[in-house]
Amino acid sequence: MKSGVRLGGPALAWLCFFILAPLGLVLLISFAQRGIYGGIQWDFGAGNYSRLFSPETLLIVWDSLRLAFFTAVVCVFLGLLSAWAMATASERRRPWLLGLIALPFLTNLIIRVYAVKSVVAANGPLPFLLTLLGIEFDPFALTANSWLVAYGMVSSYLPFAVLPLYGAFEKFDFTLVEAAQDLGAGPWKIFGQVIVPALRGPILGAFLLVFIPCLGEYVIPDLLGGAKSMLLGNLITDQFLKARDWPFGAAVSVGMMGLLVLTGLLLRVLRRTK
Amino acid sequence: MNERRRVKAPWFARAVLILVLLALYGPLLVLVAGSFLESTATGLVVTGRWFIEVFADTVLGGALLNSLIVAFCSAVCATVLGTGAAIALHRGPFPGRQVLRGLSFVSLALPEIVFALALLSWFFLLHWHLSLVTVIAAHITFSLSYVILTVSARLSTMDQSLEDAARDLGAGEWHLLRRVILPLLKPSLIAAFLLSFLLSFDDFLITFFVNGVGRDTLPIKLYTSMKMGLTPKLNALATLMWLGSALLIILAFRSPGFRDVLKAGEDKPGENE
Amino acid sequence: MVPMMLEIMGIRKSFEGHAVLEEINLRVAEGEFFSLLGPSGCGKTTLLRILAGLETATAGEIRLDGRRVDQLSPQARPFNMVFQKYALFPHLTVKENIAFGLKLKKVPAAEISKRCDRVLGMVGLSALASRRPETLSGGQQQRVAVARALVNEPKVLLLDEPLSALDQKMREHMQTELRALQKSLGLTFIYVTHDQEEAMTLSDRIGVMNRGHLEQVSAPREIYEQPRTHFTAQFVGRMSRLRGELVSLDGGLARLRLDNQVEIVGRPAAGAAAELHTGMRMEAFIRPEKIQILEEAANGGGRNLLPGRLSESVFKGNQTEVHVDVDTGGSLLALAAATGVPCAPGGRLALAFSPEDTFFFGESEG
Numbered sequence: 064m065k066s067g068v069r070l071g072g073p074a075l076a077w078l079c080f081f082i083l084a085p086l087g088l089v090l091l092i093s094f095a096q097r098g099i100y101g102g103i104q105w106d107f108g109a110g111n112y113s114r115l116f117s118p119e120t121l122l123i124v125w126d127s128l129r130l131a132f133f134t135a136v137v138c139v140f141l142g143l144l145s146a147w148a149m150a151t152a153s154e155r156r157r158p159w160l161l162g163l164i165a166l167p168f169l170t171n172l173i174i175r176v177y178a179v180k181s182v183v184a185a186n187g188p189l190p191f192l193l194t195l196l197g198i199e200f201d202p203f204a205l206t207a208n209s210w211l212v213a214y215g216m217v218s219s220y221l222p223f224a225v226l227p228l229y230g231a232f233e234k235f236d237f238t239l240v241e242a243a244q245d246l247g248a249g250p251w252k253i254f255g256q257v258i259v260p261a262l263r264g265p266i267l268g269a270f271l272l273v274f275i276p277c278l279g280e281y282v283i284p285d286l287l288g289g290a291k292s293m294l295l296g297n298l299i300t301d302q303f304l305k306a307r308d309w310p311f312g313a314a315v316s317v318g319m320m321g322l323l324v325l326t327g328l329l330l331r332v333l334r335r336t337k
Numbered sequence: 338m339n340e341r342r343r344v345k346a347p348w349f350a351r352a353v354l355i356l357v358l359l360a361l362y363g364p365l366l367v368l369v370a371g372s373f374l375e376s377t378a379t380g381l382v383v384t385g386r387w388f389i390e391v392f393a394d395t396v397l398g399g400a401l402l403n404s405l406i407v408a409f410c411s412a413v414c415a416t417v418l419g420t421g422a423a424i425a426l427h428r429g430p431f432p433g434r435q436v437l438r439g440l441s442f443v444s445l446a447l448p449e450i451v452f453a454l455a456l457l458s459w460f461f462l463l464h465w466h467l468s469l470v471t472v473i474a475a476h477i478t479f480s481l482s483y484v485i486l487t488v489s490a491r492l493s494t495m496d497q498s499l500e501d502a503a504r505d506l507g508a509g510e511w512h513l514l515r516r517v518i519l520p521l522l523k524p525s526l527i528a529a530f531l532l533s534f535l536l537s538f539d540d541f542l543i544t545f546f547v548n549g550v551g552r553d554t555l556p557i558k559l560y561t562s563m564k565m566g567l568t569p570k571l572n573a574l575a576t577l578m579w580l581g582s583a584l585l586i587i588l589a590f591r592s593p594g595f596r597d598v599l600k601a602g603e604d605k606p607g608e609n610e
Numbered sequence: 611m612v613p614m615m616l617e618i619m620g621i622r623k624s625f626e627g628h629a630v631l632e633e634i635n636l637r638v639a640e641g642e643f644f645s646l647l648g649p650s651g652c653g654k655t656t657l658l659r660i661l662a663g664l665e666t667a668t669a670g671e672i673r674l675d676g677r678r679v680d681q682l683s684p685q686a687r688p689f690n691m692v693f694q695k696y697a698l699f700p701h702l703t704v705k706e707n708i709a710f711g712l713k714l715k716k717v718p719a720a721e722i723s724k725r726c727d728r729v730l731g732m733v734g735l736s737a738l739a740s741r742r743p744e745t746l747s748g749g750q751q752q753r754v755a756v757a758r759a760l761v762n763e764p765k766v767l768l769l770d771e772p773l774s775a776l777d778q779k780m781r782e783h784m785q786t787e788l789r790a791l792q793k794s795l796g797l798t799f800i801y802v803t804h805d806q807e808e809a810m811t812l813s814d815r816i817g818v819m820n821r822g823h824l825e826q827v828s829a830p831r832e833i834y835e836q837p838r839t840h841f842t843a844q845f846v847g848r849m850s851r852l853r854g855e856l857v858s859l860d861g862g863l864a865r866l867r868l869d870n871q872v873e874i875v876g877r878p879a880a881g882a883a884a885e886l887h888t889g890m891r892m893e894a895f896i897r898p899e900k901i902q903i904l905e906e907a908a909n910g911g912g913r914n915l916l917p918g919r920l921s922e923s924v925f926k927g928n929q930t931e932v933h934v935d936v937d938t939g940g941s942l943l944a945l946a947a948a949t950g951v952p953c954a955p956g957g958r959l960a961l962a963f964s965p966e967d968t969f970f971f972g973e974s975e976g
Contacts, residue, residue, distance in 0.1 A: 067428050075440070077481065078441065083440060088458050141356075144353040148346040149354060151345050160354070167361045171579070173559050177368060177567070177572075180567060182367045280450075316454060498693045506685075506690065507685035509683075520701040
């Protein structure tokens with residue numbers, strides 16, 4: 064009891080001070096007003112929240128949800144297949160594959176984005192290849208577009224899905240696959256009717272694991288999407304670092320967390336019901 | 338666990354794995370190649386001059402130093418705090434245990450951007466001058482949960498009777514900690530430290546928010562330079578940073594403590610709730 | 611009467627309202643090898659951990675030489691424990707493991723070394739002192755665990771299924787060794803096991819435990835030959851059993867009417883004499899080796915005699931198990947010498963067993 068407090072107390076205090084209090088503050092700010100010079104004026108009201116439902120904001124929310132959903136689905140689908148292949152690779156190869164997937168996961172996001180950009184940069188291999196093939200393209204649109212954002216998102220968040228799914232496969236009873244084969248199921252049938260149902264929980268978990276960070280992603284759309292793509296991440300960042308409208312930025316963040324909690328609850332219900 | 342023969346995945350799964358690896362590594366290879374090439378009148382030639390330029394750049398040197406200071410300080414603090422917390426959680430009930438558990442989960446699940454702006458507002462309210470200190474505090478906070486996760490994974494595989502044996506042989510709380518628990522945790526302490534170091538060294542977004550003017554870390558430097566346009570010198574910088582973190586990752590991976598996390602951490606998403 | 615050294619008085623333990631131990635009373639003499647025997651979950655390990663101080667009892671007292679020890683912390687109790695899976699510290703060498711307790715007691719280094727060497731010699735591991743535990747075999751690790759406890763010179767050594775992780779051969783070998791060690795040191799052992807053979811072989815006395823209470827505390831032979839409760843009878847050794855109704859009680863013997871009116875004579879359970887009444891349902895237990903196999907027409911000679919049909923005989927090497935469907939209903943197991951099976955399956959025969967070897971217990975109390 065006493066040793067628990069002594070050992071855990073500092074971390075508890077730290078997290079209260081640097082997580083709980085700041086989050087509480089955000090909630091508080093979201094009800095305040097923007098000051099004339101960009102500061103915070105402590106007049107409370109729900110005005111910022113009603114601004115969330117303006118058409119421009121709703122469009123941004125919709126675009127962000129779409130991108131996060133798309134990324135999460137693609138990551139889970141590709142991740143599931145990759146994890147399956149990894150888990151059934153020879154025992155000698157497995158740690159290597161795991162390492163290969165984990166390495167980019169732990170590599171700086173900026174570097175990864177930079178790498179993607181260097182492929183499409185004016186002097187990069189893709190424009191070179193396109194020119195060689197005689198395909199016409201707009202060099203500016205090539206370096207910043209929504210396809211690039213999608214690619215960046217999927218390749219950045221894939222490991223988030225692969226690693227937990229691989230863990231699930233490690234515990235998966237592969238005799239089920241043998242049994243299905245024995246009963247005449249082909250590979251796609253096995254995938255759809257044995258693997259997916261058996262790994263339902265981890266699949267939904269992996270979806271959430273990708274979806275959460277994607278919804279608020281700032282760096283990838285900012286660097287790969289150019290000025291055109293406005294998403295929740297940019298919206299929030301702009302309020303805090305450029306427009307200096309903290310109360311509205313805080314309200315958007317709270318709204319976004321609400322969306323995440325809602326998604327989480329939805330998945331929980333999905334997991335329970337058959 | 339299930340070490341029986343596993344039926345090979347069908348061709349399309351293996352094909353997807355290969356595509357995924359290509360998609361992950363292709364751009365990185367282009368990046369590395371770009372840092373070694375120079376286009377001259379006669380075409381592309383291999384050169385090391387971009388790397389020399391990076392090393393000669395004192396601004397980058399300063400940023401590297403900042404990154405290292407932040408990563409080291411935050412990793413040390415996070416490891417100490419997190420280890421204490423993990424042991425306390427493992428031990429059993431104490432006042433605040435559920436809060437601690439909940440907060441460490443929240444900090445893992447919290448979108449980075451929300452955490453970043455929350456800290457920014459908090460520091461603003463407290464009138465803390467943004468500096469490396471605020472960056473370090475922020476990094477400690479997000480590393481903490483990873484440390485707790487890493488150390489807890491190890492603790493949960495540790496034989497409970499070792500603690501009983503130590504107590505039976507006369508160890509009090511302090512000796513139990515110093516002579517038995519900490520030595521047994523050593524591999525995971527190393528792994529936790531490396532992981533925290535890496536997370537801190539790689540962090541962009543949170544640093545971007547709570548960073549003081551003129552005290553940029555390497556990722557910030559790379560980001561702001563990249564906004565101006567890509568240059569071979571930046572390629573060289575990114576390559577070096579990548580190699581640096583890859584080295585750390587390999588180190589971390591080779592430490593046995595890390596395997597516990599992978600084993601236990603993988604269960605988490607499927608099993609929470 | 612041997613002076614009792616360790617007294618356990620009214621120990622109770624409950625976890626979250628669920629009683630794990632109810633009212634344990636036990637006295638163990640100095641130098642005794644005492645075993646706690648019972649199925650898993652019967653509370654024997656909990657009792658041992660309470661003795662060690664690793665758990666606190668909900669109620670009750672523990673006295674050592676008349677002095678209360680149950681309020682002392684584990685480190686202050688003159689008890690040491692040998693754990694089920696040895697619990698050797700993997701980061702320490704064999705010798706460092708053994709020295710662990712002495713170091714904590716701030717024993718001078720020279721003496722630590724001397725005492726460690728002595729116990730290492732005692733368990734025959736002097737050559738392995740600087741090895742790490744994981745490089746040792748199971749039996750060697752076991753000896754290190756014993757040495758680590760012994761070096762502290764405890765008044766009582768607590769052993770929690772110490773041999774359960776070893777294979778059969780090694781286990782038998784270690785049994786002999788433990789017993790010899792215990793005798794030569796004259797040390798009190800409290801030994802927890804679920805293996806009845808092990809308990810029989812090693813112990814001076816055995817306490818049979820079931821569902822948190824002690825069923826019977828006796829010498830091994832008595833446990834086997836005079837089980838006092840239904841549970842002890844069916845848990846220790848093998849038993850053939852029959853069901854019936856108590857018809858008369860006469861001194862030490864009772865008469866039980868089986869389902870087809872045949873009556874047998876036996877001894878009612880010693881523990882439950884007061885609760886017996888005619889007409890109650892009872893079960894009769896007979897040790898298979900006490901049942902004699904006779905030809906159908908043979909005379910029992912004053913013993914219980916039940917005719918029946920041989921249903922199956924199973925060759926077991928040194929003997930043959932004979933399963934007989936007796937005419938009264940039910941199946942009895944008897945043992946015959948390897949060559950002594952009187953007839954083929956389906957053949958008729960009779961089983962004879964003396965009232966002395968027939969025990970009656972109230973039906974299904976265990």
